[in-house]
Amino acid sequence: MAGEDAAACAPQVGGHAPRDAASFDEETRALIAPDAGSLPATPPSAVEANFARYFAADYLNPGHDQYVYRHPNGLCVVGLAPAHVALKEEGGITAIDFNVGKTDRSEIKVTGKRKRNAQHLQENSALCKVCTKDKTFVVRCCVKGQLLEINDRLMKQPDLLNTSADREGYIAIFMQKPADWLKVKDKFLSFEEYKNLRGIC
Amino acid sequence: MTATHAAAAESDAEARSILERAAAASFPPLHAVHHLLSVGVCVRCIFRMFGAFSHACSCASLTVPFFHSFLEEHDDSAKGGSCSCLSTDGACCSICFGILLPTCHQDEGVVPFDDISRIDIITSMVSQAIQREGYQIDGFSLEISLPAVVAANERAIRLYMKEKYGSENWFKDEIFSQQTMSVKEGLRLLIVPSLEKQLGVKHGNNSFRIRLTYTHDDASLKLKRLLPNDSNRKRKAESREGNDTRRNSTYDDKQTLSETDSFIHKSLEGIQDQEFCSLFKLPPEKVSKPCHLVISFLRPAIYIGGRYLKLSRNVSQSCWIIDDERMGEASVEEIIKESVCAISRGDGYKFHAAGREDIDVRMLGSGRPFLIEVLNVRSIPSAIEIQQISDKINSSEKKHVRIRNLKLVDNEIWAMMREGEAEKQKQYAALIWTSSPLTDDDLQKISVIKDMEIVQNTPVRVLHRRSPLERKRIIHWMEIEKVEGSSNYYLLHLCTQAGTYIKEFVHGDLGRTNPSIGSMLRCRAEILQLDVTDVKMDLLQ
Ligand SMILES: [Zn+2]
Numbered sequence A: 001m002a003g004e005d006a007a008a009c010a011p012q013v014g015g016h017a018p019r020d021a022a023s024f025d026e027e028t029r030a031l032i033a034p035d036a037g038s039l040p041a042t043p044p045s046a047v048e049a050n051f052a053r054y055f056a057a058d059y060l061n062p063g064h065d066q067y068v069y070r071h072p073n074g075l076c077v078v079g080l081a082p083a084h085v086a087l088k089e090e091g092g093i094t095a096i097d098f099n100v101g102k103t104d105r106s107e108i109k110v111t112g113k114r115k116r117n118a119q120h121l122q123e124n125s126a127l128c129k130v131c132t133k134d135k136t137f138v139v140r141c142c143v144k145g146q147l148l149e150i151n152d153r154l155m156k157q158p159d160l161l162n163t164s165a166d167r168e169g170y171i172a173i174f175m176q177k178p179a180d181w182l183k184v185k186d187k188f189l190s191f192e193e194y195k196n197l198r199g200i201c
Numbered sequence B: 001m002t003a004t005h006a007a008a009a010e011s012d013a014e015a016r017s018i019l020e021r022a023a024a025a026s027f028p029p030l031h032a033v034h035h036l037l038s039v040g041v042c043v044r045c046i047f048r049m050f051g052a053f054s055h056a057c058s059c060a061s062l063t064v065p066f067f068h069s070f071l072e073e074h075d076d077s078a079k080g081g082s083c084s085c086l087s088t089d090g091a092c093c094s095i096c097f098g099i100l101l102p103t104c105h106q107d108e109g110v111v112p113f114d115d116i117s118r119i120d121i122i123t124s125m126v127s128q129a130i131q132r133e134g135y136q137i138d139g140f141s142l143e144i145s146l147p148a149v150v151a152a153n154e155r156a157i158r159l160y161m162k163e164k165y166g167s168e169n170w171f172k173d174e175i176f177s178q179q180t181m182s183v184k185e186g187l188r189l190l191i192v193p194s195l196e197k198q199l200g201v202k203h204g205n206n207s208f209r210i211r212l213t214y215t216h217d218d219a220s221l222k223l224k225r226l227l228p229n230d231s232n233r234k235r236k237a238e239s240r241e242g243n244d245t246r247r248n249s250t251y252d253d254k255q256t257l258s259e260t261d262s263f264i265h266k267s268l269e270g271i272q273d274q275e276f277c278s279l280f281k282l283p284p285e286k287v288s289k290p291c292h293l294v295i296s297f298l299r300p301a302i303y304i305g306g307r308y309l310k311l312s313r314n315v316s317q318s319c320w321i322i323d324d325e326r327m328g329e330a331s332v333e334e335i336i337k338e339s340v341c342a343i344s345r346g347d348g349y350k351f352h353a354a355g356r357e358d359i360d361v362r363m364l365g366s367g368r369p370f371l372i373e374v375l376n377v378r379s380i381p382s383a384i385e386i387q388q389i390s391d392k393i394n395s396s397e398k399k400h401v402r403i404r405n406l407k408l409v410d411n412e413i414w415a416m417m418r419e420g421e422a423e424k425q426k427q428y429a430a431l432i433w434t435s436s437p438l439t440d441d442d443l444q445k446i447s448v449i450k451d452m453e454i455v456q457n458t459p460v461r462v463l464h465r466r467s468p469l470e471r472k473r474i475i476h477w478m479e480i481e482k483v484e485g486s487s488n489y490y491l492l493h494l495c496t497q498a499g500t501y502i503k504e505f506v507h508g509d510l511g512r513t514n515p516s517i518g519s520m521l522r523c524r525a526e527i528l529q530l531d532v533t534d535v536k537m538d539l540l541q
């Protein structure tokens, strides 16, 4: 097996327990061995498995498409949907700016279980601006609630917005009251509806 | 008949000689002794106060009438007419409220026990309760708790004596303090031999505790009202209770009572004799209602420890309910508790484990250390019973949980488990998928990594209830094994510092764990299944 070959040529690491996979007793070995026949060709991704995905097309402005991924624990991850107009600009997005109006959202440090310092924002509040070569687009919160974190990696690596807006390129995480979610839930499109609308396959 | 007569005669003779010795050696003038008897102090309290208790306590014939007739013979003041000490009003002793000389309620009213051996009634109540509760014991220790009013009574009687006889030559202030045995000690002396005989085991520093709690609500409340600053104190006590969330009626009652008692004790300590005399009626009023006795037993918690395996991805570690809905079909905690409960009876069971795994993660290999704390256990389980608990779980139909190395452990292991938890390493096997197939170079790259530091932001899935933090964790080693007969599927074996979020380390949690398996292999990595294969602790191995 490939695994055993790899283990055989790996340098020995002192002080650790035996690390080759074959060191399990037979029973444990049998329990952890997966049944290759039952595995799907492509498993659902962590995002697909863990979140309900919702989309807002033309949010406040044409082509301003955003997503809201809702976790069963009530947290919402917000980012740019595949057909966002900024992603279609030549050269894509080159910068992100969390300095909107009076506050720089990247400078607020939320702390503790009670999420002290978290800003309470409205659905249509500006969350940040994304910039292309010659244009700037305002990104909205899309949900009403507490802003727990913004993705500060985007400030150093804005390209994540172009390459993986649906994962590492997410923009922010909100915590929302369940009642507030029920009020806005129906305004959003499902992933299927969004795909059909924008002709994505 | 004759035998009984002979025994009675012998006992009478003994009582007589005890009285003669006490009169000669330790009693004050007999008219004062007689006066105590007539204000309702019991025979035992009199002997106790004058330091002759240990000789007298086991003598069955030392009754009030016997005592009175002895005094009548030796002291002129006791002669003639009906004496108040012989009244049959059924009042309890004005000091001990019948604790040393129990009275019993009968249909016609309160009847004092003439027979001094009636303390045995308490003994047999204790013995029956032990049997009823099913305790197995190899010895016992005894705790006695008396109402504060007993101490107040004793003080009142002393001050009364001082007031009455203080000017007489024989009276010295320290007459009591030198010789007195406390009511508690007196009761202990009476009841311990009786308990030893009845229970067939010795009294000593045993972990099985018999607790006798005497209370007298009427007298305690009455006494409390007499004390200064009562209302002040009460307000404080109430506001304290108001903050307590554990409010239920029995708790409140006990709380109020013990607060009352400790309040009385404290207040009495702070009061000078002069003030005491002005507050209390001397001699104390006679009370016909005896103390209320509660018998209870206490044994320190025992610990049964071992390691558990969790073989199901639909069983949580502890009972987990969200919005009235049960998550998973069972829990390790309940499965283990149920079996312990069936074999080792106690008042309560607490489950403690060295860390935990998610509901969809199996616990395999050598298992995870855990302890079950059994409160107030009825009998210390034998090796055979421990084996029975283990067998019961391991042979259960559903096979969700298996137990290893179950044994009785001492409570030091509790601290060891807590300490070890933070330092321990854990080994996992994860079934992963990668968006592009891995090369031998990839596998090699992963397997040479040693003690790599990663940074994990609090995972999104727990961020709603935990602080947003960056945590540094160590991945000690990793090994990737290809799953035969599939493409892009691998078994990832890894050993990490406790507290590492493994699922997030695989898929990267939106880039919030860094590096991750995905970022290191420059592809998308997903995790399908996770098993803990080893919790590296020496404990209960
Ligand atoms: Zn008399």
Ligand SMILES: [Zn+2]
Pocket: B041, B042, B043, B044, B045, B046, B093, B094, B095, B096, B097, B098, B099, B100, B101
């Ligand atoms: Zn008494």
